[in-house]
Amino acid sequence: xxxxxxxxxxxxxxxxxxxxxxxxxxxxxxxxxxxxxxxxxxxxxxxxxxxxxxxxxxxxxxxxxxxxxxxxxxxxxxxxxxxxxxxxxxxxxxxxxxxxxxxxxxxxxxxxxxxxxxxxxxxxxxxxxxxxxxxxxxxxxxxxxxxxxxxxxxxxxxxxxxxxxxxxxxxxxxxxxxxxxxxxxxxxxxxxxxxxxxxxxxxxxxxxxxxxxxxxxxxxxxxxxxxxxxxxxxxxxxxxxxxxxxxxxxxxxxxxxxxxxxxxxxxxxxxxxxxxxxxxxxxxxxxxxxxxxxxxxxxxxxxxxxxxxxxxxxxxxxxxxxxxxxxxxxxxxxxxxxxxxxxxxxxxxxxxxxxxxxxxxxxxxxxxxxxxxxxxxxxxxxxxxxxxxxxxxxxxxxxxxxxxxxxxxx
Amino acid sequence: xxxxxxxxxxxxxxxxxxxxxxxxxxxxxxxxxxxxxxxxxxxxxxxxxxxxxxxxxxxxxxxxxxxxxxxxxxxxxxxxxxxxxxxxxxxxxxxxxxxxxxxxxxxxxxxxxxxxxxxxxxxxxxxxxxxxxxxxxxxxxxxxxxxxxxxxxxxxxxxxxxxxxxxxxxxxxxxxxxxxxxxxxxxxxxxxxxxxxxxxxxxxxxxxxxxxxxxxxxxxxxxxxxxxxxxxxxxxxxxxxxxxxxxxxxxxxxxxxxxxxxxxxxxxxxxxxxxxxxxxxxxxxxxxxxxxxxxxxxxxxxxxxxxxxxxxxxxxxxxxxxxxxxxxxxxxxxxxxxxxxxxxxxxxxxxxxxxxxxxxxxxxxxxxxxxxxxxxxxxxxxxxxxxxxxxxxxxxxxxxxxxxxxxxxxxxxxxxxxxxxxxxxxxxxxxxxxxxxxxxxxxxxxxx
Numbered sequence: 001x002x003x004x005x006x007x008x009x010x011x012x013x014x015x016x017x018x019x020x021x022x023x024x025x026x027x028x029x030x031x032x033x034x035x036x037x038x039x040x041x042x043x044x045x046x047x048x049x050x051x052x053x054x055x056x057x058x059x060x061x062x063x064x065x066x067x068x069x070x071x072x073x074x075x076x077x078x079x080x081x082x083x084x085x086x087x088x089x090x091x092x093x094x095x096x097x098x099x100x101x102x103x104x105x106x107x108x109x110x111x112x113x114x115x116x117x118x119x120x121x122x123x124x125x126x127x128x129x130x131x132x133x134x135x136x137x138x139x140x141x142x143x144x145x146x147x148x149x150x151x152x153x154x155x156x157x158x159x160x161x162x163x164x165x166x167x168x169x170x171x172x173x174x175x176x177x178x179x180x181x182x183x184x185x186x187x188x189x190x191x192x193x194x195x196x197x198x199x200x201x202x203x204x205x206x207x208x209x210x211x212x213x214x215x216x217x218x219x220x221x222x223x224x225x226x227x228x229x230x231x232x233x234x235x236x237x238x239x240x241x242x243x244x245x246x247x248x249x250x251x252x253x254x255x256x257x258x259x260x261x262x263x264x265x266x267x268x269x270x271x272x273x274x275x276x277x278x279x280x281x282x283x284x285x286x287x288x289x290x291x292x293x294x295x296x297x298x299x300x301x302x303x304x305x306x307x308x309x310x311x312x313x314x315x316x317x318x319x320x321x322x323x324x325x326x327x328x329x330x331x332x333x334x335x336x337x338x339x340x341x342x343x344x345x346x347x348x349x350x351x352x353x354x355x356x357x358x359x360x361x362x363x364x365x366x367x368x369x370x371x372x373x374x375x376x377x378x379x380x381x382x383x384x385x386x387x388x389x390x391x392x393x394x395x396x397x398x399x400x401x402x403x404x405x406x407x408x409x410x
Numbered sequence: 411x412x413x414x415x416x417x418x419x420x421x422x423x424x425x426x427x428x429x430x431x432x433x434x435x436x437x438x439x440x441x442x443x444x445x446x447x448x449x450x451x452x453x454x455x456x457x458x459x460x461x462x463x464x465x466x467x468x469x470x471x472x473x474x475x476x477x478x479x480x481x482x483x484x485x486x487x488x489x490x491x492x493x494x495x496x497x498x499x500x501x502x503x504x505x506x507x508x509x510x511x512x513x514x515x516x517x518x519x520x521x522x523x524x525x526x527x528x529x530x531x532x533x534x535x536x537x538x539x540x541x542x543x544x545x546x547x548x549x550x551x552x553x554x555x556x557x558x559x560x561x562x563x564x565x566x567x568x569x570x571x572x573x574x575x576x577x578x579x580x581x582x583x584x585x586x587x588x589x590x591x592x593x594x595x596x597x598x599x600x601x602x603x604x605x606x607x608x609x610x611x612x613x614x615x616x617x618x619x620x621x622x623x624x625x626x627x628x629x630x631x632x633x634x635x636x637x638x639x640x641x642x643x644x645x646x647x648x649x650x651x652x653x654x655x656x657x658x659x660x661x662x663x664x665x666x667x668x669x670x671x672x673x674x675x676x677x678x679x680x681x682x683x684x685x686x687x688x689x690x691x692x693x694x695x696x697x698x699x700x701x702x703x704x705x706x707x708x709x710x711x712x713x714x715x716x717x718x719x720x721x722x723x724x725x726x727x728x729x730x731x732x733x734x735x736x737x738x739x740x741x742x743x744x745x746x747x748x749x750x751x752x753x754x755x756x757x758x759x760x761x762x763x764x765x766x767x768x769x770x771x772x773x774x775x776x777x778x779x780x781x782x783x784x785x786x787x788x789x790x791x792x793x794x795x796x797x798x799x800x801x802x803x804x805x806x807x808x809x810x811x812x813x814x815x816x817x818x819x820x821x822x823x824x825x826x827x828x829x830x831x832x833x834x835x836x837x838x839x840x841x842x843x844x845x846x847x848x849x850x851x852x853x854x855x856x857x858x
Contacts, residue, residue, distance in 0.1 A: 050805075067706070068703075106706065106707075108699070108703040108704060108706070109703050110699070110700060110701055110702050110703035110704075110782070110804075111472065111473045111474050111700065111701060111780060112473055112474060114703070115702070115703030115704060115804065117703070117704050117706075117707050119707060128704075128707050128808065128809075128812070129805070130704055130707075130804055130805040130808050131804075131805065132804050147645060318834075318855070319834060319837075319855075358637070358640035359640040361642065361834060363642055363643070
């Protein structure tokens, strides 16, 4: 495979199609892949020196814990850097029972950046060394006020428009599936990059509408389905993965419902199956918010308004006037358990914000997660814990796929 | 009273979300933002609410960086013992008086200021000069504090400032702040803010639910309930510290082992879970972790065995007395638990029911700064501790705090956030990271 950007996916532990966390982790690895171990050498040197000033030469047991936004995948590298510098300063590392000193390093952070704190215990006395560490990478710092943080993780990029993407696990293999207007493409991870395994062409007799949209969904008895206007593709159930396409106006999966897509346009008609009561007005995107005995649907209508329906009544959400046309529900353990990720109205650069809907009014629960370019697609991921966002990088002339997750707390 | 200020403060915003400038809906001009508080509305001036009406020489952004406000630049000499600030030109007080070095010096010297970080302040040409015998490395950050807001009295004796709102009227238990058309910070979107005081929380919540109020109070201990009632909430970072201040000169606690024993007996988690419904964070540090990143280095868990051991080393300890700030019912509730915790360690603490000197004082302070060293100075001043200003270095602040807390004269317990609830007609209400307000960008849905 050439011409594509990629990252390194991680192994998952179960055999169903899923997504979210995997992409978050793999994306973080991608971000810090550009930051070699030497990134941590300088702060490790400073901290080790501080520790040595307290402990003096001798033996020590070291623990490293992470309470910061530094990805967990970076912690082993940090530990190695600290260990190396401790040795340079005359401290030999031993197990706790064989060491005169215990050094507990906590990777923390504050408003300005990361903070590494070492508790140096000798006998019952604990002395503390603290060093500030400049924050690097693209982990989004917490903004004041809102209680959750959105994080984006780069997954993949290609020159042609990506309509949707997902990671699937088939047997012992992990694959990245990328849907565009011409192909369903399968990529295999080779550790540091994705390599194209196979591109399955999507044959269709009718012309696509402008503003082409499409999405991937879990298959009933196979790995996944791909939906495009007037076309549906299905994968095989097992490896080797194959994909076959056919012309179809089958409704697209949308959470617990299936929504009829207007194959001559770029929106859903509003008809849902099995249905929630009254049909919705035609809409671009929709998110369902589970309630105790029903689901509240919030959607971006084609007239530019944001509306919500409980199956009986449909009303305009006036406070959502700055929402863009793309929204996606994310189900997780934060807050009320479901957040609606919302793109911004307007042109040019874009952003996502998370809202919760405790009753009927959306409440902003995160700061804006900025994108330098417009979002062209936004879908709930297959496992519903994250959202897939595709951004058109007009400078680089490529489409970039990001996984967007919600982090609890400030 | 602090809450009064806080509410009005909440009626402002910062430019955090300017990325939405191209959104379809633009802010609308006009209308009156209706704010309700428990405190008497006439007390709005003595709290950070003044930052809607007044300005300081500097301001802090949400990362603690010092930015210009009424001062546009500054520099220091003599190892930070002398600072010179140059002023923003063209700024006028609400009564038309031009801002000058003389009016600033007049403002900063109008009240005796024993806790001020400077020794003297005077005019030097167009600039203002602060001098001190000891270094003042954090002076620009400290000057952002609302306590050092620049004010003056007009010919009628009313206090005026340079902010985007001016005090207009006080009638029938409500004060009105009117928008300043030619404010140097730009005219606010709303025409006025009406602050109605002496409203119980229950009345406030009712008013916001039926559209009679736009902004109402939500104390930290009520935050969970407000969430359950699906109120529209804005919550700050954890900025209010609840701590016990111990009078080490009191014979009952002159032995530091007793003070340490008391500190080790306290079950912060129970206070956090029961009283505050898990809103905020337990802490044994003076400053919140979001600000320092090191608060966990101060162990907050109780150690009853060690507390008993220390207590047993002291023969015939005297009874301690405990008072709380004002009539704060939450602190009263916490005081009851402190008494029980202390008793578990064999320490007798008697709550005071009437004002008077006490061994222990349970207090709540608001840490306004977002600069670590300035926040440390601010917190210690409010708690009555005598410290020297630390260097602008995280490790230095930590070690200074460690030394201070090792005396066991201050026992931090909890950090809690500030919150407001607001009506659907109010837009772009935002709290800055310290729970205060620095801008006035809010607007109303039904404004024309």
